[in-house]
Structures are given as C-alpha cells and as structure tokens.
Amino acid sequence: MNRAQSAIRAFAAALTAALLLSACATMGGGTPEEQVADRAQARWDLLLERNLEDAYEYFTPGYRSSVSIDQWRRKLSAQPVTWDGASVTGVTCDPEGSCMARVRVDYSIRGGLPGVQQFKSVTDVEETWINSNGEWFYLPKS
Known part of the structure; x- marks a missing residue:
C-alpha cells in the first residue's frame, strides 16, 4: 500500500469515527x-x-x-x-x-x-x- 492510499484510509477512518460520535451526541444517549x-x-x-x-x-x-x-x-x-x-x-x-x-x-x-x-x-x-x-x-x- 502506498502513502496516498494510507492517507486516504486514515482520513476515511477519522471521518467515520467523527460521524459516529456526532450521531451519538445528537441521539442524546441514555x-x-x-x-x-x-x-x-x-x-x-x-x-x-x-x-x-x-x-x-x-x-x-x-x-x-x-x-x-x-x-x-x-x-x-x-x-x-x-x-x-x-x-x-x-x-x-x-x-x-x-x-x-x-x-x-x-x-x-x-x-x-x-x-x-x-x-x-x-x-x-x-x-x-x-x-x-x-x-x-x-x-x-x-
């Protein structure tokens, strides 16, 4: 895997984590x-x-x-x-x-x-x- 692919995967993982966290925050939890x-x-x-x-x-x-x-x-x-x-x-x-x-x-x-x-x-x-x-x-x- 080259550097560009690694960077894209890292960005995609960070974006996914951010979206999941924001979804949890808006649902109110509990x-x-x-x-x-x-x-x-x-x-x-x-x-x-x-x-x-x-x-x-x-x-x-x-x-x-x-x-x-x-x-x-x-x-x-x-x-x-x-x-x-x-x-x-x-x-x-x-x-x-x-x-x-x-x-x-x-x-x-x-x-x-x-x-x-x-x-x-x-x-x-x-x-x-x-x-x-x-x-x-x-x-x-x-």
Whole structure:
C-alpha cells in the first residue's frame, strides 16, 4: 500500500469515527427517563437565568406555533412569582412516548399577603414531556 492510499484510509477512518460520535451526541444517549430529566433540568436552568428565548425552544412545536414567544413573555411578566431554584426529582415514562417529570421548585411571591413584602415557599410540579422525531419537548397544561 502506498502513502496516498494510507492517507486516504486514515482520513476515511477519522471521518467515520467523527460521524459516529456526532450521531451519538445528537441521539442524546441514555434512557428516556435520563433524557427527559436532563432536558427538564436544562429548561429550568434557563428559566432561572431568565434566558427566555432558549427556554421557549423546549416547548412542543405545536405550542410554539400557537403561542408566540412575546405572548409567553407577557404571560410570565404578569405573574407575581419569581423562581429561585428548581431540581428534577424524578421521571416516569410510558411506552407511548410521553413522560412525567417531577420538579421541586423554590419560589417567591411579591406582595402576596398584607404586611408581607415577599413570601417564599417550595412546591412540587409535574410536567408532561413528549417525544417528537427523537427529541423531547415540554407540553404545558392548557
């Protein structure tokens, strides 16, 4: 085998390895429960950072087609709630391609009670996540 053939084979092997690695990265790896837990936590991290543009992308395509980011922003800004922290505590999935993520959310309410400027509490929320074309999306309650 000459040098040119060796170089071509080495290049082909490197290209194949790169393609396989990128395919694994885009598939998300792990069980559906792990994938949803990662996506749900990433979404909440973006919400806590007030990165609404990127958090909006986690909604289902159907939700995004019916509710614009500006409409969603207005809805959020009208609420007296501030999210202070969030952590995914569990995920259960069914075979039909939907999962329920449980998230513990720390929050504050401004001016919720007379004489109380701010009320802090913790709640557990359940989120529905659905798989669309191999990617998990958050489906809000109507």
